[in-house]
Amino acid sequence: MMTALMAAGSLLLTLGCGNVPGDSSAGPRPEDDQPVSTNAGTGTPAPGAQASPVRPHGGTVNTHRVPFERAEPSADGRSLKVYWWSGVEPCNVLDRVEVAENAGSVTVTLWEGTTDPDAICVLMAVHKVTTVELTSPLDGRRVVDGAK
Numbered sequence: 001m002m003t004a005l006m007a008a009g010s011l012l013l014t015l016g017c018g019n020v021p022g023d024s025s026a027g028p029r030p031e032d033d034q035p036v037s038t039n040a041g042t043g044t045p046a047p048g049a050q051a052s053p054v055r056p057h058g059g060t061v062n063t064h065r066v067p068f069e070r071a072e073p074s075a076d077g078r079s080l081k082v083y084w085w086s087g088v089e090p091c092n093v094l095d096r097v098e099v100a101e102n103a104g105s106v107t108v109t110l111w112e113g114t115t116d117p118d119a120i121c122v123l124m125a126v127h128k129v130t131t132v133e134l135t136s137p138l139d140g141r142r143v144v145d146g147a148k
Contacts, residue, residue, distance in 0.1 A: 060113025
């Protein structure tokens with residue numbers, strides 16, 4: 001009797017998962033052949049992976065500073081592409097970017113918040129990028145992360 005119950009339970013579990021041994025009618029699942037977006041364990045984007053471009057949204061709540069990964073100057077030094085890791089919207093939304101420039105450095109501070117405090121937030125990393133315009137060319141000045 002116990003063996004029959006275990007066999008029936010195994011069959012129900014297998015059918016409930018949608019994978020019956022030897023049945024290929026379901027075909028491959030879309031997620032089986034999807035490329036990963038990061039190199040496992042390193043937190044760096046996989047070769048060819050693109051960061052998601054975002055613009056400041058404003059009006060978020062629970063706003064906080066977010067450290068960035070790197071800042072790359074444009075060819076003419078008049079802007080920076082700032083890269084960081086974040087979460088999905090509406091839980092992690094770029095609220096604003098503050099830039100403080102002086103003769104020796106440019107301090108960039110990213111601020112994120114949520115546009116929906118009642119949202120259920122999934123824990124999924126998103127590589128993001130935003131472009132920051134400078135009032136004068138970078139010209140050898142050091143870029144400082146205002147969140148650190």
